Amino acid sequence: xxxxxxxxxxxxxxxxxxxxxxxxxxFDAVQDVFAAMARGDAYxxxxxxxxxxxxxxxxxxxxxxxxxxQVLGVKSGGYWPGNLDKGLTNHQSTVFLFDPDTGxxxxxxxxxxxxxxxxxxxxxxxIAHLARxxxxxxxxxxxxxxxxxxLRAAAEQRDFEKVVAWNPHPEMLPRLGEVAKxxxxxxxxxxxxxxxxxxxxxxTITSAFEPLLMKDWIKPGTHLACMGTDTVGKQEVDAALVAxxxxxxxxxxxxxxxxxxxxxxxNGSLTEDQITPIGAVINGDHSGRASAxxxxxxxxxxVGLQDLAVASVAARLADEAGLAQRAAL
Amino acid sequence: xxxxxxxxxxxxxxxxxxxxxxxxxxFDAVQDVFAAMARGDAYxxxxxxxxxxxxxxxxxxxxxxxxxxQVLGVKSGGYWPGNLDKGLTNHQSTVFLFDPDTGxxxxxxxxxxxxxxxxxxxxxxxIAHLARxxxxxxxxxxxxxxxxxxLRAAAEQRDFEKVVAWNPHPEMLPRLGEVAKxxxxxxxxxxxxxxxxxxxxxxTITSAFEPLLMKDWIKPGTHLACMGTDTVGKQEVDAALVAxxxxxxxxxxxxxxxxxxxxxxxNGSLTEDQITPIGAVINGDHSGRASAxxxxxxxxxxVGLQDLAVASVAARLADEAGLAQRAAL
Numbered sequence: 001x002x003x004x005x006x007x008x009x010x011x012x013x014x015x016x017x018x019x020x021x022x023x024x025x026x027f028d029a030v031q032d033v034f035a036a037m038a039r040g041d042a043y044x045x046x047x048x049x050x051x052x053x054x055x056x057x058x059x060x061x062x063x064x065x066x067x068x069x070q071v072l073g074v075k076s077g078g079y080w081p082g083n084l085d086k087g088l089t090n091h092q093s094t095v096f097l098f099d100p101d102t103g104x105x106x107x108x109x110x111x112x113x114x115x116x117x118x119x120x121x122x123x124x125x126x127i128a129h130l131a132r133x134x135x136x137x138x139x140x141x142x143x144x145x146x147x148x149x150x151l152r153a154a155a156e157q158r159d160f161e162k163v164v165a166w167n168p169h170p171e172m173l174p175r176l177g178e179v180a181k182x183x184x185x186x187x188x189x190x191x192x193x194x195x196x197x198x199x200x201x202x203x204t205i206t207s208a209f210e211p212l213l214m215k216d217w218i219k220p221g222t223h224l225a226c227m228g229t230d231t232v233g234k235q236e237v238d239a240a241l242v243a244x245x246x247x248x249x250x251x252x253x254x255x256x257x258x259x260x261x262x263x264x265x266x267n268g269s270l271t272e273d274q275i276t277p278i279g280a281v282i283n284g285d286h287s288g289r290a291s292a293x294x295x296x297x298x299x300x301x302x303v304g305l306q307d308l309a310v311a312s313v314a315a316r317l318a319d320e321a322g323l324a325q326r327a328a329l
Numbered sequence: 330x331x332x333x334x335x336x337x338x339x340x341x342x343x344x345x346x347x348x349x350x351x352x353x354x355x356f357d358a359v360q361d362v363f364a365a366m367a368r369g370d371a372y373x374x375x376x377x378x379x380x381x382x383x384x385x386x387x388x389x390x391x392x393x394x395x396x397x398x399q400v401l402g403v404k405s406g407g408y409w410p411g412n413l414d415k416g417l418t419n420h421q422s423t424v425f426l427f428d429p430d431t432g433x434x435x436x437x438x439x440x441x442x443x444x445x446x447x448x449x450x451x452x453x454x455x456i457a458h459l460a461r462x463x464x465x466x467x468x469x470x471x472x473x474x475x476x477x478x479x480l481r482a483a484a485e486q487r488d489f490e491k492v493v494a495w496n497p498h499p500e501m502l503p504r505l506g507e508v509a510k511x512x513x514x515x516x517x518x519x520x521x522x523x524x525x526x527x528x529x530x531x532x533t534i535t536s537a538f539e540p541l542l543m544k545d546w547i548k549p550g551t552h553l554a555c556m557g558t559d560t561v562g563k564q565e566v567d568a569a570l571v572a573x574x575x576x577x578x579x580x581x582x583x584x585x586x587x588x589x590x591x592x593x594x595x596n597g598s599l600t601e602d603q604i605t606p607i608g609a610v611i612n613g614d615h616s617g618r619a620s621a622x623x624x625x626x627x628x629x630x631x632v633g634l635q636d637l638a639v640a641s642v643a644a645r646l647a648d649e650a651g652l653a654q655r656a657a658l
Contacts, residue, residue, distance in 0.1 A: 014658060046375070048374050048375055048377065050374050052429070053394075053396065054429055057432060059394075059401065061390060061392065065379070065381045067382065074403070076403055076425060076434075078432050082430075083431055092433055094434045098388075098405070098421075101384055101409075102384075102417055103407050103408075105437075110658045327654050329342045329423065329439045
């Protein structure tokens with residue numbers, strides 16, 4: 001039973017992921033897997049999420065299979081709130097990839113950096129396909145760890161001139177301002193209302209449990225990418241805004257249960273069949289934005305296949321560059 | 330964020346598992362985790378199992394957390410029917426262990442050998458706690474890959490003198506006979522009725538979808554360990570036998586839905602509250618066998634915590650012996 005045992009297990013650490021996987025790699029990988037999902041060539045397995053009753057940790061798995069890309073695997077990980085005091089990040093993720101032809105473990109990939117990159121790629125894909133071409137002002141709601149990744153990826157999709165930003169903790173905004181300056185964009189800390197009045201594209205990336213943007217503050221033609229809501233009870237924007245927008249998502253099943261659309265679905269102002277998988281737009285099966293005045297909203301819930309897609313890129317690039325550690329099982 | 334990065338990831342391959350993890354290690358680990366489950370100190374997360382629509386593969390995850398043993402992790406793997414032609418085993422398993430204090434991946438352990446060992450340990454634990462002390466004849470139903478592991482582990486629990494065996498494919502029995510001889514036991518290939526008439530302890534380890542042993546063939550005082558049924562629709566023994574026996578299991582939730590008890594539950598001849606977790610006997614909260622005439626039946630469904638328990642032993646022993654490969658994520 002040893003014939004294929006020379007095929008080594010690739011191990012790709014966090015540093016190597018950061019070195020090798022760029023924003024355009026992540027964009028392409030996430031765009032492709034969203035398209036495969038909408039065609040029925042890729043699907044996510046049920047998500048496992050458990051409060052383990054120890055160390056206040058939330059732990060679980062996201063997994064799936066992309067037949068088109070030949071990517072099979074699982075991202076394991078969770079949230080350990082005490083980690084920062086130990087010099088570790090609170091979110092810990094690892095991706096395991098398997099050979100779809102044999103079931104053998106093929107790669108082990110650090111998932112912390114990749115999680116940020118794939119989430120940013122998701123909103124960037126939505127901007128590429130749904131935002132007005134003449135969008136000039138990018139609005140950022142949220143200024144945490146992920147916001148800089150979001151800003152960098154979004155900035156590459158349109159000829160933005162300016163970033164307007166709001167965060168529940170305003171003292172965190174200057175760090176995001178530094179990122180904006182670094183990529184040559186003006187930066188202004190504004191009120192929530194002012195953000196809505198100025199922005200052509202808005203990304204929300206918070207852990208909020210109440211609406212931070214109301215329907216009346218948003219101007220016609222805006223594209224919103226709501227990236228923070230991934231749990232029952234979380235909410236970033238007014239349910240009336242969601243109901244009045246044309247809604248797209250990564251996975252409809254998650255959008256209606258634990259994504260930003262959950263509240264509009266729950267109060268009956270939005271129905272499941274009004275939500276379009278972004279992959280349908282990528283595939284050309286849905287025409288996307290209908291007019292310059294339409295408000296489009298992307299409900300980015302985050303699916304395991306995104307993680308597997310970017311991890312697969314990391315493994316391939318590390319293998320090609322001869323930089324992956326190798327082990328045998 | 331590097332303070333703890335010197336703590337390496339341990340990689341323990343199949344060969345090392347075979348070299349280091351003995352039957353008594355597996356017995357102790359499985360006995361301890363069954364006890365922890367019954368006390369509420371350990372629990373299994375929901376099982377993911379998917380027919381992925383490619384290579385006829387069944388793929389999935391079993392996971393859980395043992396707070397008492399401080400073991401957190403997931404066994405991934407599945408069944409790839411085309412592997413034998415490629416020189417690989419059809420069942421492919423890998424276990425991933427995480428540090429419960431931080432969520433970091435701590436060990437990667439080959440799961441193929443360990444799956445056989447932990448399944449054998451499970452029936453052995455049931456024999457140790459439920460079979461009559463004066464049991465002399467061991468009955469084996471099944472002669473596949475797992476049967477030799479089952480026989481070796483069971484033989485250590487009682488002073489058996491003889492093995493009687495039956496298999497749907499009788500040509501496979503001589504190989505099991507060699508194992509019996511190796512450990513000093515007489516071996517006889519018999520009919521199913523004769524097996525029931527002679528055996529004091531019976532292990533069933535097949536992939537059957539219909540009863541192989543009927544109630545009337547089993548003599549009073551027998552202990553049965555039904556180890557093959559792990560899926561809806563599978564069945565190894567007569568539902569009337571299950572209903573008339575005193576039933577124990579590893580996990581009640583699995584026993585009633587996909588274990589051997591599913592059929593007696595479905596026809597109403599057994600109720601959930603009549604099934605006792607074997608851990609309750611191990612802990613002394615249930616007195617176990619009530620008389621020399623009682624028929625006891627252990628429904629071994631197989632839980633993720635068993636895999637994590639033996640993998641944790643493998644990682645510890647490999648680390649102590651300085652034999653584990655090490656990597657950094």
